[in-house]
Amino acid sequence: SKLTIVPFYDRTELIESTLGTLSTALYLEILIAALVILILLRRLRVSIIISALLPMAVLTVFIAMKLFKVDANIVALSGIAIAIGTMVDMGIILTENIILKLDQSNGDKSIDELVVEGASEVTSAILTAGLTTILSFIPVFILTGEEGRMFTPLAFTKTAALLSAMLLSLLVIPPAIAKWYRLGTNNFKIKDIGSYLLAFVGFVLVLFKFWAGLVLIGFFVLTLLKKINVLKGKDFGSILNIYLVISIVLILTHYWNPLGVDNNYFFNLLFVVIVAGSVLAILYLFYVFYDRILLWAMANKFKFFCIPMVLLTLGILIYISIGKEFMPKLNEGSFLLMPTTTAHSGISENKKLLRQLDMAVASIPEIETVIGKAGRVNSALDPAPLSMFENLISYKTEFILDENGKPMSFKISDNGEFYTKDGRVVSAGSGVSKDELITDVNGEYYRNWRKHINSPDDIWNEIIAVTNIPGVTSAPKLQPIETRLIMLQTGMRSPMGIKIFGTNLESIERFGSDLEKEIKQIDQVNTTSVFSNRIVAKPYINVVLDRDKAARYGLSVNELQEILETAIGGKLLTEVIEERERFDVIIRYPKELRAEPQDLKNIVIQLPKGGSVPFSEMVNIKYAKGPQVIKSEDGFLTGYVLFDKNEGFAEITVVEEVKKILEAKVKNGELMVPEGIRYRFEGNYENNQHAEKSLAVIIPLILIAILFVLYFQFKSLTVSFIIFSGVLVAFAGGFIMIWLYNQHWFLNFSFLGNELRNVFNVQTVNLSIAVWVGFIALFGIATDDGVLIATYLKNSFNDKQPDSIKEIRMAVLSAGNKRIRPCLMTTATTLLALLPVLTAKGHGKDILIPMAIPGFGGMLVALITLLVVPVLYCFWQELKLKQRNLTYEKL
Known part of the structure; x- marks a missing residue:
């Protein structure tokens, strides 16, 4: 292979x-x-x-x-x-x-x-x-x-x-x-030299920039016609001017x-x-x-x-x-779909869902590639939980382009369809690649997008429609570079969101759920994009040790924990050397004896004074919900509520409307903020707040500078x-x-x-x-x-x-x-x-x-x-x- x-x-x-x-x-x-x-x-x-x-x-x-x-x-x-x-x-x-x-x-x-x-x-x-x-x-x-x-x-x-x-x-x-x-x-001699020089440059340019070279050659031809008195000197300047205007218009149209x-x-x-x-x-x-x-x-x-x-x-x-936003979004030519699944979903189920998402998105003809990811690398800089997916989606350009980014033309039939190399006839937007089509300089440009797809927004709507899968949330419209910048700045995976600060994770989650319900009722907000982090939602197995029983058997808590760690995770015994490679030798229970949580009770413990006892004699195994990830900022535990705007509304305007409605509901008692909890809006809203403060100083400075220059000129x-x-x-x-x-x-x-x-x-x-x-x-x-x-x-x-x-x-x-x-x-x-x-x-x-x-x-x-x-x-x-x-x- x-x-x-x-x-x-x-x-x-x-x-x-x-x-x-x-x-x-x-x-x-x-x-x-x-x-x-x-x-x-x-x-x-x-x-x-x-x-x-x-x-x-x-x-x-x-x-x-x-x-x-x-x-x-x-x-x-x-x-x-x-x-x-x-x-x-x-x-x-x-x-x-x-x-x-x-x-x-x-x-x-x-x-x-x-x-x-x-x-x-x-x-x-x-x-x-x-x-x-x-x-x-x-x-x-x-x-x-x-x-x-x-x-x-x-x-x-x-x-x-x-x-x-x-x-x-x-x-x-x-x-x-x-x-x-x-x-x-x-000085007519210099003018003649200039004309010949233009002609030479024109002939050279024809090989590289055809239109520009042709214009210079035409300029030279007109000069020759004047020299042999075909064109009169009085009219020659006007003729040259008209010739250049027409030439520039033709070239301008060709490139524009x-x-x-x-x-x-x-x-x-x-x-x-x-x-x-x-x-x-x-x-x-x-x-x-x-x-x-x-x-x-x-x-x-x-x-x-x-x-x-x-x-x-x-x-x-x-x-x-007028509506406000921090910056217009740059069209990156790709999307980042970041839905989430339930926190208790296992690895196998997540892999299945991720595969479903990839196949659903790949079925859209405008999509070029889609790669899904779950989990994270072994780094503290990537805190993504297993329940958060990242599907990197690259879509095709509107037209098939060559290596220089210019649209390519291909051979067409009488009814406007395209011929393929294997003899088929296909219509635009059918999903064929440029290698399958027959290039033809006199042909037509091949449009990758179907007739009803007019912008990247239409492609995103197609993606949202096909990824409506049970067990997976929707996601705000994101792009790779944009998302990385937002996540580095705020830690959130959305340009619009609320950070909740407190000292208790359960209280933060409950308040986040309350905010989620309230935000979903606001017209300017895209309801499907509203999501409050389920912080305390991951299942945990709590092994509660009975310290009194352990003491009667002559065992310390540390010894019991080491036994449990060795049985499940394994313990390094030694190292084996083969030629130039080294391999660790680890001892632990076989998989069939540690596959289920209840199997832990059957671990056999050797007592210090002889004899053995099952682990169940000294432990009580319980299931409990716990945090899948713990985030903190400024010394406080943190939770997020993410949302996105509906089409036709401005980003900052929507955030300000949400902020106004939430503050009104807090004031009249419809929304209760638990003691020790506070929240603030972040994302592009925070960037815009900072920018507005800067502009409030810069704009007056600019106007004053202009006025000063005018005064120094006119006194x-x-x-x-x-x-x-x-x-x-x-x-x-x-x-x-x-x-x-x-x-x-x-x-x-x-x-x-x-x-x-x-x-x-x-x-x-x-x-x-x-x-x-x-x-x-x-x-x-x-x-x-x-x-x-x-x-x-x-x-x-x-x-x-x-x-x-x-x-x-x-x-x-x-x-x-x-x-x-x-x-x-x-x-x-x-x-x-x-x-x-x-x-x-x-x-x-x-x-x-x-x-x-x-x-x-x-x-x-x-x-x-x-x-x-x-x-x-x-x-x-x-x-x-x-x-x-x-x-x-x-x-």
């Missing part, structure tokens, strides 16, 4: 899949940012410069991660993902102003002078906007506990990304634009597949064009009508201010009413608060978007047969640490547009000194019109760069999406900041004018 080791649980696939999801999101975000820049700037050379900024900045972050030994995990990469849109904003603002100066030049200044002038105008605004964003994440470094370990890497990567983007924007873009503009006017990899490429392309086009169209309409809207807002200030006030009120109301508390209003508007927008995600009607329609709720991962979003991290990121960028407009307003008012209400409004309108374009461009990149995150598929999206939702909603609603800041500034200047006029009248 051949001995082989077969691993049944390996986290490598989960780690690679999670990093793959985030890497894909980063790649798509960079492509979308480049696309938006090309469309909005319509300048090929400067678009290439800004687009090159992103990969350079990302590489700089990876270098910093290597130097500071920050691991590339899901949270760390998420920091880069949510910063991509903001990273490119600095380059857009700087470039747009430089291009404006170059376009308005009448030839009296050199290119270098114009570039310096254009850059210096917005440098202070860029530094202020960058510092507010960077400083907003600095307080995250002081987080402690579980949330600190999780989000400190994210704070590091996001800070490093923004810092590198800011430095690269200020130090690289101006000289690059100046150099490229000089090349564009008088927002409608799913099993959908038609044309449908995915149409969806990408419609979604990106809709966002850009909305922003374009805002741009076209901006001056009219701003004029109306300045003329009707109080009516206009009702809009942000209503939004802010809605945001506060949603914040108060005016009034202007600082005017710009700071953008944070309040963005706060409201973030919570409104969360509320929309929690509504069953939101995006509840289909596009070409695809449910948009599934495309955009619309599901219940609770207020968690991940969501707060998204808000912290939002607070940092919410003031950027306000800083840009206020900087120009300040300079404009210092130069013109308007002395009438009409002049004030015209000055504000002029400033708004000159800064609206870069502001809308930065908003477009931020919004569109988050779309691949919101539509992400695969492992890791559960953590990434809640962080992105506040940013998307906040920046969408924060468009109103482009009106709020100018209108507030106008209102402030009009008040100052009235005060000056009153002063003159008094004089």
Whole structure:
């Protein structure tokens, strides 16, 4: 026989899949940012410069991660993902102003002078906007506990990304634009060399990245056509721009597949064009009508201010009413089923039940492997009793994947079924492996899941249905990594539970049973998951020695105990040596004389003075219930009551509801707490309590830091608060978007047969640490547009000194019109760069999406900041004018 080791649980696939999801999101975000820049700037050379900024900045972050030994995990990469849109904003603002100066030049200044002038105008605004964003994440470094370990890497990567983007924007873009503009006017030889170099790189890339190589080759072909005068120089720039926009859209669709990899490429392309086009169209309409809207807002200030006030009120109301949880659950691709059986169940019965559970779960077609375990290793670190089972369940991915984690296509018949190598025809979800199917690049992706299985939750429901076995309890929904963390932190095998402390095990068990009955009556709680530990439930054989009789026979208690120990457990006599091995020789009663508890009475005892007597003369054997395991914390005996929430309810909200109901019942006497007994809620609830205390300090610190940076830039508390209003508007927008995600009607329609709720991962979003991290990121960028407009307003008012209400409004309108374009461009990149995150598929999206939702909603609603800041500034200047006029009248 051949001995082989077969691993049944390996986290490598989960780690690679999670990093793959985030890497894909980063790649798509960079492509979308480049696309938006090309469309909005319509300048090929400067678009290439800004687009090159992103990969350079990302590489700089990876270098910093290597130097500071920050691991590339899901949270760390998420920091880069949510910063991509903001990273490119600095380059857009700087470039747009430089291009404006170059376009308005009448030839009296050199290119270098114009570039310096254009850059210096917005440098202070860029530094202020960058510092507010960077400083907003600095307080995250002081987080402690579980949330600190999780989000400190994210704070590091996001800070490093923004810092590198800011430095690269200020130090690289101006000289690059100046150099490229000089090349564009008088150096054709270098341009030809660049074209040939692009062609060479394109031909090499075709072997590795086909699409990217093809785009570069096409770029070279267009350059050749211009060289032989097929394309005119005047139109060549526009043609290249259009060519690159189309190429990026095609590549973006190929890698994004927002409608799913099993959908038609044309449908995915149409969806990408419609979604990106809709966002850009909305922003374009805002741009076209901006001056009219701003004029109306300045003329009707109080009516206009009702809009942000209503939004802010809605945001506060949603914040108060939204459900809470500690962290969104990461989909690990496997489950840990941990039911329990009765404490008095024997080893043979437990083995039978465990086998039944394994066979029942294995019968589900979506299950890949299931391995059950009962008992524990010989270690004090594993206190699992024999009555607690652990069934490690790995389920199949939705589609069959190759070694790189990409879906594989297989040969299909005319009616859409799949051919197997042995000639059979099978449908999707029939449970066949990839080795049985025939690969075909022109075929279809094979879906492992049956039609009615749409998510891992559906698989879990199938597991619960088939494991409803008599003698075995149900279990809360758990995953291996999640469970190990919870058990290490709390000792419980559930993210929600109550610890009961006391000095008497019987009292603890009785009170636990009372709590179990009360909790089962609460609607938000999953009744089948409620379980109170049966502490004193294991059968024991108590051998009671009659000390008086033993003394009359001349035997001590110690001698009787040694005889009993030797008869049952055995005693080491000697050691036998055979070659290089040693074997213990143990003496004890044969099995047939010690198989039953009553057999102990027949043990023969040799008396010291001669003769013998049966053991029954000196002992009384009794059956009694005792503890199967004794747990203690802080010097007190401990018992657990575990429970889980029903679908649709938030974890922390359910615990708070249970806590409120139990406290009310204790207060009115319906639930009696025995003397010496106390209880407290633990699990994720305790982690959330700790995190909320930390956030109560960190959030105000972040807001104060942002306000201080604004004050140091503008030297005016009034202007600082005017710009700071953008944070309040963005706060409201973030919570409104969360509320929309929690509504069953939101995006509840289909596009070409695809449910948009599934495309955009619309599901219940609770207020968690991940969501707060998204808000912290939002607070940092919410003031950027306000800083840009206020900087120009300040300079404009210092130069013109308007002395009438009409002049004030015209000055504000002029400033708004000159800064609206870069502001809308930065908003477009931020919004569109988050779309691949919101539509992400695969492992890791559960953590990434809640962080992105506040940013998307906040920046969408924060468009109103482009009106709020100018209108507030106008209102402030009009008040100052009235005060000056009153002063003159008094004089």
